[in-house]
Amino acid sequence: MNALSFIPLLLALILSPLLFGVINRTKALFAGRRGQPLLQTYYDLWKLLRKGAVYSRTTTWIFRAGPMVGLAAAWVAATLVPLGNFPALIAFPADFLLFAGLLGLMRFFTVVAALDTGSSFEGMGASREVFFSALTEPALFVVLATLARQTGQLSLSTMFEPVSGADWLHGGPVLALVIIALMIVLLAENARIPVDDPNTHLELTMIHEVMVLDHSGPDFAFILYAAALKLWMLGALVLSMVLPSSGGNPWLSLALVSGGMFGLAVVIGVIESVMARLRLLVVPQLLIGAGAVATVALILTLR
Amino acid sequence: MMTDLILVLVVLTNLKLLGSSRLGASIRVVAAQGVMLGLLPVLAHVHELSLHFAALAVGTVALKGVVFPWLLFRALREAEVTREVEPYVAYITSILIGLAALAASFWLGGRLPVSTVEPSSLLVPSALFSILAGLFLIVARKRAVNQVLGFLVLENGIYTFGVGIVAETPFLVELGVLLDAFVAVFVMGIAVYHINREFDHIEVDRLDRLKG
Numbered sequence: 101m102n103a104l105s106f107i108p109l110l111l112a113l114i115l116s117p118l119l120f121g122v123i124n125r126t127k128a129l130f131a132g133r134r135g136q137p138l139l140q141t142y143y144d145l146w147k148l149l150r151k152g153a154v155y156s157r158t159t160t161w162i163f164r165a166g167p168m169v170g171l172a173a174a175w176v177a178a179t180l181v182p183l184g185n186f187p188a189l190i191a192f193p194a195d196f197l198l199f200a201g202l203l204g205l206m207r208f209f210t211v212v213a214a215l216d217t218g219s220s221f222e223g224m225g226a227s228r229e230v231f232f233s234a235l236t237e238p239a240l241f242v243v244l245a246t247l248a249r250q251t252g253q254l255s256l257s258t259m260f261e262p263v264s265g266a267d268w269l270h271g272g273p274v275l276a277l278v279i280i281a282l283m284i285v286l287l288a289e290n291a292r293i294p295v296d297d298p299n300t301h302l303e304l305t306m307i308h309e310v311m312v313l314d315h316s317g318p319d320f321a322f323i324l325y326a327a328a329l330k331l332w333m334l335g336a337l338v339l340s341m342v343l344p345s346s347g348g349n350p351w352l353s354l355a356l357v358s359g360g361m362f363g364l365a366v367v368i369g370v371i372e373s374v375m376a377r378l379r380l381l382v383v384p385q386l387l388i389g390a391g392a393v394a395t396v397a398l399i400l401t402l403r
Numbered sequence: 404m405m406t407d408l409i410l411v412l413v414v415l416t417n418l419k420l421l422g423s424s425r426l427g428a429s430i431r432v433v434a435a436q437g438v439m440l441g442l443l444p445v446l447a448h449v450h451e452l453s454l455h456f457a458a459l460a461v462g463t464v465a466l467k468g469v470v471f472p473w474l475l476f477r478a479l480r481e482a483e484v485t486r487e488v489e490p491y492v493a494y495i496t497s498i499l500i501g502l503a504a505l506a507a508s509f510w511l512g513g514r515l516p517v518s519t520v521e522p523s524s525l526l527v528p529s530a531l532f533s534i535l536a537g538l539f540l541i542v543a544r545k546r547a548v549n550q551v552l553g554f555l556v557l558e559n560g561i562y563t564f565g566v567g568i569v570a571e572t573p574f575l576v577e578l579g580v581l582l583d584a585f586v587a588v589f590v591m592g593i594a595v596y597h598i599n600r601e602f603d604h605i606e607v608d609r610l611d612r613l614k615g
Contacts, residue, residue, distance in 0.1 A: 269404065385495065388422070388495050388499075389498070392501070395505075396418070396502075400411070402509070403512075403525075403528070
């Protein structure tokens with residue numbers, strides 16, 4: 101472990117809320133608006149942290165624990181994620197299981213906190229979240245199995261090492277399929293547009309937003325920050341597949357990963373601007389499709 | 404490298420067909436698959452490109468990419484069917500069955516003793532998968548147009564097989580196969596139109612009760 105290992109964690113903790121700003125700016129540009137300031141998420145977080153939280157008398161400690169457990173899980177998961185050329189702070193064989201488990205823990209506590217309020221709308225959101233994540237998790241695991249098979253490694257930091265031109269020439273189709281599947285998983289897990297619209301506030305169609313309606317003040321700030329971290333972590337995995345190697349120059353790597361990350365945010369913004377949200381009935385088909393694409397990649401590596 | 408890419412795309416288009424709910428989209432996907440397969444022999448024999456391969460590629464691309472979609476879209480428009488596929492087997496189940504068939508094709512493709520002049524190790528498995536997917540599409544969909552599409556996918560699979568197994572298929576044989584496929588699609592397109600005019604629908608599950 102050297103000083104460079106702290107860079108992915110520090111970048112994630114400091115820069116992740118900026119991703120939402122870049123996405124919103126891109127969408128505003130497409131819509132012909134000026135859009136909110138790039139740092140709006142930081143202002144929101146600061147404002148929410150200074151407020152008091154309101155708790156319904158029907159809720160229990162589970163409702164209060166939800167956001168804290170979610171943020172803690174996101175922090176721990178952020179230590180496991182590599183970023184471009186930088187390995188993760190903590191890396192050990194099969195750490196991807198812990199990573200997926202921490203994401204699952206975060207989701208579980210969001211869901212039980214939503215159910216704890218007793219609101220029927222939050223129950224609907226919780227039900228959809230659990231249904232869709234039951235379809236994205238197999239896709240994520242098939243992607244990880246493909247990479248483990250392809251690289252012969254069992255740790256996120258070594259599985260997601262930067263690819264070179266020779267890798268593309270040798271296993272180009274597999275890499276492309278894995279990137280497509282991972283990108284759909286990223287959009288679904290972070291409740292972005294083909295699956296869920298982060299801007300909508302109509303309870304009948306929302307998934308993530310509806311589950312956190314009753315949280316207020318610092319609790320909501322925790323949820324917002326954890327969501328930003330989750331977007332950053334999955335984005336870092338996609339990015340590590342796309343970025344070329346920088347040849348060991350830390351400054352070049354730093355420029356590559358920060359530029360790449362905000363390029364990814366622009367891509368997400370473009371996807372959200374040109375696509376409509378899918379009907380809820382079609383979403384399982386998209387997610388099964390991601391799993392199918394990942395399975396084709398796995399079969400290609402197994403032959 | 405390019406043949407691998409095309410064969411992976413063919414596998415993906417087959418999976419897309421299994422999960423697609425729109426007839427128009429399915430016709431376009433089959434057309435795209437036909438064009439890609441038409442280019443396959445040219446890319447596989449790029450170093451010894453002869454008039455034979457060039458003519459075959461042009462013929463295949465024109466027939467599968469332009470004529471067949473045109474005929475099928477015409478049948479679709481004149482028969483005025485709804486544009487849903489109406490499956491017996493649900494889309495998600497179809498995709499899962501397709502993945503199982505893909506795994507089986509790769510397992511079988513690795514064991515078949517057909518190591519002739521194939522330019523890519525993906526060729527036999529993806530040909531087998533196209534054949535299986537085409538058969539499944541014929542059995543598991545209600546619309547007559549979709550069964551024509553299943554037949555075309557099946558034919559594409561056999562064509563892929565031919566590209567890999569035989570270095571120099573006689574020109575006449577390949578032209579004959581193309582002509583057969585053309586006649587079949589032509590006849591099926593007309594049959595779909597006439598069945599529709601007589602019976603107001605082209606759902607094959609009701610064809611067992613034909614009374615003129």
